[in-house]
Amino acid sequence: MASRVNDQSRASSNGLKGKVLTLDTMNPCVRRVEYAVRGPIVQRALELEQELRQGVKKPFTEVIRANIGDAQAMGQRPITFFRQVLALCVYPRLLNSPDFPEDVKRRAERILQACGGQSLGAYTISSGIQLIREDVAQYIERRDGGIPADPNNVFLSTGASDAIVTMLKLLVAGEGRARTGVLIPIPQYPLYSAALAELDAVQVDYYLDEERAWALDIAELQRALRQARDRCCPRVLCVINPGNPTGQVQTRECIEAVIRFAFEEGLFLMADEVYQDNVYAEGSQFHSFKKVLMEMGPPYASQQELASFHSVSKGYMGECGFRGGYVEVVNMDAEVQKQMGKLMSVRLCPPVPGQALLDLVVSPPSPSEPSFRQFQAERQEVLAELAAKAKLTEQIFNEAPGIRCNPVQGAMYSFPRVQLPPRAVQRAQELGLAPDMFFCLCLLEETGICVVPGSGFGQQEGTYHFRMTILPPMEKLRLLLEKLRHFHAKFTNEYS
Amino acid sequence: MASRVNDQSRASSNGLKGKVLTLDTMNPCVRRVEYAVRGPIVQRALELEQELRQGVKKPFTEVIRANIGDAQAMGQRPITFFRQVLALCVYPRLLNSPDFPEDVKRRAERILQACGGQSLGAYTISSGIQLIREDVAQYIERRDGGIPADPNNVFLSTGASDAIVTMLKLLVAGEGRARTGVLIPIPQYPLYSAALAELDAVQVDYYLDEERAWALDIAELQRALRQARDRCCPRVLCVINPGNPTGQVQTRECIEAVIRFAFEEGLFLMADEVYQDNVYAEGSQFHSFKKVLMEMGPPYASQQELASFHSVSKGYMGECGFRGGYVEVVNMDAEVQKQMGKLMSVRLCPPVPGQALLDLVVSPPSPSEPSFRQFQAERQEVLAELAAKAKLTEQIFNEAPGIRCNPVQGAMYSFPRVQLPPRAVQRAQELGLAPDMFFCLCLLEETGICVVPGSGFGQQEGTYHFRMTILPPMEKLRLLLEKLRHFHAKFTNEYS
Secondary structure (H helix, E strand, O other): OOOOOOOHHHOOOOOOOOOOOOOOOOOHHHHHOOOHHHOHHHHHHHHHHHHHHOOOOOOOOOOEEOOOOOOHHHOOOOOHHHHHHHHHHHOHHHHHOOOOOHHHHHHHHHHHHOOHHHOOOOOOOOOOOHHHHHHHHHHHHHHOOOOOOOHHHEEEEEHHHHHHHHHHHHHOOOOHHHOEEEEEEEOOOOHHHHHHHHHOOEEEEEEOEHHHOOEOOHHHHHHHHHHHOOOOEEEEEEEEOOOOOOOOOOOHHHHHHHHHHHHHHOOEEEEEOOOOOOEOOOOOOOOOHHHHHHHOOOOHHHHOOEEEEEEOOOOOOOOHHHOEEEEEEEOOOHHHHHHHHHHHHOOOOOOHHHHHHHHHHHOOOOOOOOOHHHHHHHHHHHHHHHHHHHHHHHHHHHHOOOEEOOOOOEOOEEOOEEOOOHHHHHHHHHOOOOHHHHHHHHHHHHHOEEOEEHHHOOOOOOOOEEEEEOOOOHHHHHHHHHHHHHHHHHHHHHOO | OOOOOOOHHHOOOOOOOOOOOOOOOOOHHHHHOOOHHHOHHHHHHHHHHHHHHOOOOOOOOOOEEOOOOOOHHHOOOOOHHHHHHHHHHHOHHHHHOOOOOHHHHHHHHHHHHOOHHHOOOOOOOOOOOHHHHHHHHHHHHHHOOOOOOOHHHEEEEEHHHHHHHHHHHHHOOOOHHHOEEEEEEEOOOOHHHHHHHHHOOEEEEEEOEHHHOOEOOHHHHHHHHHHHOOOOEEEEEEEEOOOOOOOOOOOHHHHHHHHHHHHHHOOEEEEEOOOOOOEOOOOOOOOOHHHHHHHOOOOHHHHOOEEEEEEOOOOOOOOHHHOEEEEEEEOOOHHHHHHHHHHHHOOOOOOHHHHHHHHHHHOOOOOOOOOHHHHHHHHHHHHHHHHHHHHHHHHHHHOOOOEEOOOOOEOOEEOOEEOOOHHHHHHHHHHOOOHHHHHHHHHHHHHOEEOEEHHHOOOOOOOOEEEEEOOOOHHHHHHHHHHHHHHHHHHHHHOO
């Protein structure tokens, strides 16, 4: 047939053609992507689960996935009100059922009336159902003590990840030393490093201060920025508050300083605030970047560009599977905002059940409604238990020699530092593994506990950590922490 | 504060800083993206709807959105069985209700048992729930007359768009003349051109033959490939069957020839088969690329790389809002397949309600089950009506002077060719609009009918088309077609 120009790789002596798509020919940026939260350790956890099901004997009877913030997988029950409304939205004939409270029905009807053909099965406009964007804006206003929010600045998304990647996609430009640099905290949630690798942007690390409970330090931001300017054009500053994996909650003073820094240095601010409902420590309080920015007044309030992200996956609801979220943009160039809408339209729309769920999260039952009491009780129970588990985690870890854990002020994770004996580090190097990956793999094989090594999030050279969720039920968590402590002691002993 | 290197653009005489993110500094690839299905004409339609609501007088009383394949927005009712099972999955306390058939309950329980924490609110593994991947594989086997399908080659996705973009992302590599070229049909579904612009890959157009009912012609593929080799490295061939926006259904012979061509030329095949349930014309039949490939035997069956896409948004179900879909890969390099899994894991997982819905679509009630009769009746009703509407559309358009419409053999759209008088073309040029965009905008302003100009899909230079869905209810569609015909006559008259 036709000529085969430039394609020698596919011809071979045995008549077989090589693959078109191989590791060598694939997108090199994608190849560089790493995502530890679902990395090799989780693959191994899946294999172990399969072996257990096949009756293979192990020193444990179940794999405990403490690797990912997946509350309902750990047994947390969905909020009844949310699921009742959603069930009616999915199957509207239930609107005639006597088994649902009146406010549940009114809510379902309100959402359905905002859907094309009054069905969750229709596409919505790409930025999300207008009614829900309005409800989100009202939620933001209430949260921020009345500071106005414009629904036209709210874009619904497929979880927060989707919106974060979209925002980064808009910001990445330039070649060589003019390439966009993005400042991210270390340790970070690896969505950031993965997205930057995929987009071929320059990752600029700034280190959180473990000695000060993972506080963000402006001098360190300045250092990171200064050094980065030799190799890229830093244009974006990402902040995660409350912190993932580090669990710190930023003070208002810190946020003000970050905003001043971003403004002076000409950086677009991205605030990952998906854990805004998850604050546990006494004296800690969530301050949104938007609120602080607006209260700082001009020139900050009127000029500093900001995108803030939220999600239905975390908080007290933990509805990860529905993939609902939003981004609010502030002071964004109007033309760029149109471009953002256009980019989102290519994927048509965020999943509509997730949009509906987000609507309920941002406008829960009010005290006068029949569902209020149960809603409030369920919500408080989840949050109180999370607070207790945060405390328990810190306490048990800090009783262990060789483990040191900062207070889990917020979010859903502990990120303790572990001492690993030099022989363990050496053994890991022989195996071609990061030392904390080696530790976590041994932990998994011996106890069934799946946690993610600190190297997947980034950490100061020579320090070792792991991220563990605080989500397992209280008694299981206690057992798990004890097991972990014992394993670390044994491991230390074995390699000393 | 700190120094402001390389950032003169933000300083200005009035003390105001410029924006960090502007049209000039944003990602130029994103700026080049176009997506006509949700483009300016749809923006205008939204504005008109708002004006109508505000009581502004128009020559019409409602905007009819025939721009997008959104069946339920056009009044199509969801399939009862699907929504019943989903409602139980969302709110499992309904499993105790006497109002649901036994098979509905069994299905819901089966899906929930495959979910983390038995909840749709938990994350799933990134490639989708294993049980559902197995059900998809069985569906493919039944569809393809018993040819085996491996669940490990099936990846669930957020609608088909998500999987298509992921696949392209893997395939894009190289710089300058070594940049990946992707052959796409013209007219095309603009997801392809949009994704290629975003990924900075080279779009290589091959033209479908309007004179032969939009058939795919191998000689034209050869021409396109030959010419493309001067400017890029063509590595991918995309085929849409049944065609969008063109509605043709490919013959088995055509598919065989395409596969032979891809094999000889070393091209990765991407088969967009989301309309596989939407075949109406007598004598037309859907043949999957996978089946034809396998039946061709070696070397094709054992070597040709293929990815086939499907979705819950189309077919007889039209569940666009749930964003469910999958891709099956065939003969993919094992290492690349791992990379694909890794890439998908960064977004955690496809929306779980969409996964559940996909499961029901690929394993509908069997004849012995209580829900079968109603399911079958609802399904047949939708498909029979779509077939009648496809026929009606072709018929009415072809009665109009100056409009010519190929048979709508499948999918959900007509793509008629319209003659536009030279003075209309000239007027459009004065306004800086594509002539068919001008026509469609005038149509919208005068009739409220929203269709997408052919220029958004690509067409032979000097020809003009528009894409209109066949989805409005029968009587509304008839009226709409009549209106369109009259408008075209009037428009032609006005500009002659």
